[in-house]
Amino acid sequence: MLLGVREYVGRMETDQREQVARHVSQLLDAVTHMESHFASPAAIGVDYLSWAHGDFRLSTEKDVTFADFPFHETIHESIRQAGYVKPTPIQAAGIPPALEGKDIIGLAQTGTGKTAAFALPIIQRLTGRMELGALVLAPTRELAAQITSMFNQLGKTSGIRVATIVGGVPMDEDYAALRSWPNVLVATPGRLIDHIESGKVSFNEVEIFAVDEADRMHDMGFMPQIRRILDVLPSNRQTLMFTATLPDDVERIVRKNMHDPVRVQIGLCAPAHRARQELFLLAEDNKTRFLLEMLKKSKGRVLIFLRTKRGVDRLARQISNRRVRAARIHGDLEQSQRDKALAGFRDGNCRVLIATDIAARGLDISNIEHVINYDFPHNAEDYVHRIGRTARVEASGQATSFVTPADRRFVAGVRRLIGDKLPQVICPEGYSEPPAEAPSKKGSGHRRPDSKRPRRRAKAGSK
Ligand code: AMP
Secondary structure: OOOHHHHHOOOOOOHHHHHHHHHHHHHHHHHHHHHHHOOOHHHHHOOEEEEOOOOOOEOOOOOOOOHOOOOOOOHHHHHHHHHHOOOHHHHHHHHHHHHOOOOEEEEEEOOHHHHHHHHHHHHHHHHOOOOOOOOOOOOHHHHHHHHHHHHHHHHHOOOOOOEEEOOOOOHHHHHHHOOOOOOOOEOOHHHHHHHHHHOOOOOOOEEEEEOHHHHHHHHHHHHHHHHHHHHHHOOOOEEEEEEOHHHHHHHHHHHHHOOOOEEOOOOOOOOHHHHHEEEOOHHHHHHHHHHHHHHHHHOOEEEEEEOHHHHHHHHHHHHOOOOOOOOEEEOOOOOHHHHHHHHHHOOOOOOEEEOOOHHHOOOOOEEEEEEEEEEOOOOOHHHHHHHHOOOOOOOEEEEEEEEEEHHHHHHHHHHHHHHOOOOOOOOOOOOOOOOOOOOOOOOOOOOHHHHOOOOOOOOOOOO
């Protein structure tokens, strides 16, 4: 790399050369500092660092490959079969310290490859073992199912046995799963607590505890359950915690229960960067008409987000009446209905899925071409999670948001979070601008932005 730079610098004037030398030296200092700060050079957490000077860029890219990780050959084989060519940044950053047995806080959202970032070190550690050595906690049944399938995909050749216990299925199925001598147990908090209270499962041999989407569990009111689960796990375990944000309550749990954790962080907005975003100002009453026009023009998979379960049901009825086949998913549906909706959307039977935020995180559905925020999210981070459903890993996609005059303050919150990447709100052609929100009679009419308002705790799984 430096050879090309030297040739380039050689052709410069002396004062320019001195300036470049100063910048390069600062840059190398920064890299050395980052390397000493993290567990290994691979764990820098960024795989591209650039410094621009005029038209020339200096890159210190460190191309981490899976071959750099000392995995058993069976694991390398599964990685090849999965078609993964190179580790994603969260894998490059998180796998080396996890393999060294360190506690990890991974600040990354779905779509970044974080499941494999904790699954691969767990598989490495438990290969050839008989007992239940790892417990993985996930906020929703869908996410638990996805994590299980990732363990099956990456761990089968290594002989890893995985069982899933989630709410909404008969207990007998759990007992059958637990009798299969799993090495890894993937669970949602509520059902796991039932088993802990029954005293029928022993967690004495658990060496690794992985928590996925800790912030989501916090939002769903699962913190007391997580504390209870931590109480029954051996204290010398390794803890791998993944979360997109670090709410105070989660941070407290981290400080109290993790040993000198290594923090690996991947930019919150990474997946969102790749999505083409657009924001349309619409009156509430015009949203369905505009949506139907949009669906007529598109061909691929579309995921539509609404805020409420009733809203999802109503929109599903309205668009089915217009002969658009749409599946729906929200927390009031039976597990079998949710599975059926997801399966139909995955296999292309239904190209439209209407969902509450329960589907915003975790769900790994490839090739979603278009995410539509029919209701603009009230929480800025939910915006990033929702539009992260398109543009996953290598793909790119489109993210459209409907904004009513009352939503404008929430748009401002998203702009504060992701900055200029959020385009301006425009009025779509053929629609007149809706009147501005009438100020409320009570008080000033200005509500505090979401981030400053105390969060109302949703009942577990209520979305
Ligand atoms: P996750 O963020 O864990 O939900 O993963 C999102 C998607 O990325 C899943 O479909 C994974 O199979 C895929 N994935 C994970 N790691 C890699 C990798 N190194 N290369 C390509 N795809 C990956």
